[in-house]
Amino acid sequence: MFNRALAIRLLVLFCASALLIGGTFAQEPITLQFFYPVGVAGPLAQAIDGYVAEFNATHDHIQVEPVFTGGYAENMARATAAILSGQPPDVAILLGIDIYTLIQLEGIIPLDDYIASEDGLDIDDFFDAFMANNIADDQVWSIPWQRSTPILYYNKDAFAEVGLDPETPPATWEELVEYGKQLVVRDGDNVTRWGVEVPTSFWIFANFAIQAGQHIGSLGDDPCAVYLDTPEATEALAFLRRLQEEGVMPDGANAWGTAPADFIAGAAAMIYHSTGSLSTLLANSPFEVGTAFMPAGEAGYGANVGGGNYYIMKDIAPERQDAAWEFIRWMVRPEQIGQWGIDSGYVAPRNAAWEVDPLMSYAAEVPQASTARFQLEYAVKEFPATYGGQEIQVITTQAIEAVNTGEQSPEDALAVAQERANEVLIQNGCEL
């Protein structure tokens, strides 16, 4: 019996000391799981994987494992599923507008303490329009990363060809129609080049409503606000239909992904698209690409911001959250986020990035890169930053589709959409 007891004691001692030694000398690096989507054309996944590799090479105690999760919708779906199953990623790029959904899921943490800490961040350096979707209950929940507004891209060669001044893009809705008509090329009954192509999407439509005088979403901190059945929104949607009726824009719904391809192929002389597509369009268009503010409506210029931010997840250990913050802080350094702006076309979301290389020299060389930045002066919070926002996106896009395919009048389509959006909000506990 004595021998057996001794053996057990020795074994316990051995295990304990092994643990102690392991813990002291061979500290395991924290491995962070990082979800990110790609929302525009181009090899952006390679760019992000490259930055992460550089981060990993320069940090011994943190290793980031990037997980490409598809487009924004799939990315959010995977993040939601992970949060609901209690096994979230550590850090993720998710849409700014999903903030309330994520708070409702208890999936994210506010970042104010990190921002104010010694290893903090000068949050005032970030552009106001790009912080609008990041704040709820007076707390900052995410840090801007791949931020954009739509801009007008135009084919300068086509402008010159029809006698328009390539340096004077359309500045108003009326000019858009007028220039569009001149740019259309017909071959018998078929149009071989359209004047303008506006993708059928809630995100693009929101800009027209702002230009008409009333945003379709909240400008402040209200997760229950959707304004789709206003006279301004109706006017905006009627204008989109008018572009088709005047033969300037292709009939039917126009897919988000088709517009850049059509522009590059010369099948559309102007397109509305994310500034995130800039690099792809500049690199692949066999003509000179012009960029401009989206033309002004009755209420002047207006833009709906968009894009993704860094969020840190809630159900993970504090040291993992700390590590995630260190990673975010590294990624949004002025030089780093400026490089990202060049690689992608997204608007580097902080002032400091534009004041250092590489972005400073690039902006001087490629003036198109600054269009969206200057348009920010007219930019507001992105729609739909509400509960159930993913569904309200689709509801809004369906209303635009119904009008762009000639199924419904703008009034009817938007009334239906408003009613459906209200239903979603009520289901999520809003009192309307």
Added chain:
Amino acid sequence: MSSPRSLALPSIVRSSGAVAYLFLLPSLVFLAVFTLWPIVSVIWGSLHARRGRSQIFVGMDNFERIFSDPFSQQVILNTVGYVTLSLLMSVFGGLLLAILMNQGLKNIGFFRFPFLATIAMPMVSVASIWLFMYSPRVGLLNDILGGLGLPRSNWLSDPDLALPGLFVVYLWKQLGYFSLFYLAALQSLPDDVLEAATLDGVTFWQKLRHIIWPLVSPTTYFVSTIGVLNSLQQVDHVFVLTQGGPNNATSLALYYVYEQGFKWFKTGIASAMTVILLAVLLTMAILQFVYLERRVHYQ
């Protein structure tokens, strides 16, 4: 070494049928875990709605929503139309194609191959190829139409053309599959009956109606069953080509379940639609079993 006899079970165990259950156990476990439990849990889910992280009991509310919301009504109509058309085409189109492929032509394999090759292709690749063909301004289909001086269409963005457009993709891929069963059935038909009919001066149509059709009825029964199931299950082309648009025109039941359940995490609505699908399929299976099975001519 122990003798084989030592493996024999006590007679009490053998006589009570326990051995049978023992052998059934692995299958029963899998059936319970992967079929019965999901059914129970989907029924439970259909009676609840998610808010944040919690599930709230809502009774039949989800079903009421599905049947009263015009958009889910449209999904149901889309699905019924799609499945009905698929049923008709898989039976009649499949039989017709099989008859054509069964002609004693030289090099018939050359003609059979393209129809059968599509079976082996994944739906995602097929849909991606068709995405290019349907593309409004750079697509093959419009190029051909334009070249012939015919009007072009924005195939997948036109609410009247989009669902037929999806169906064509489905048919293009799956018709060969259904005709394969008919081809096998046709090749096993008794030659003497058909020969005798030909000698009696029977027309092709009469032969089809009175000899071939009854004789291939077991295949028709089989094809109609898998035709329905197949058309309900294929959802990849909706993802690739239209994502349910424009304005909900191409949303099919399974896509709706995906969108509600896995995009918006409205697990209650998604479960309720799944329960509806399940009920419809069960009813159909029973009807087909009771009604069609009796009329099938087995040799």
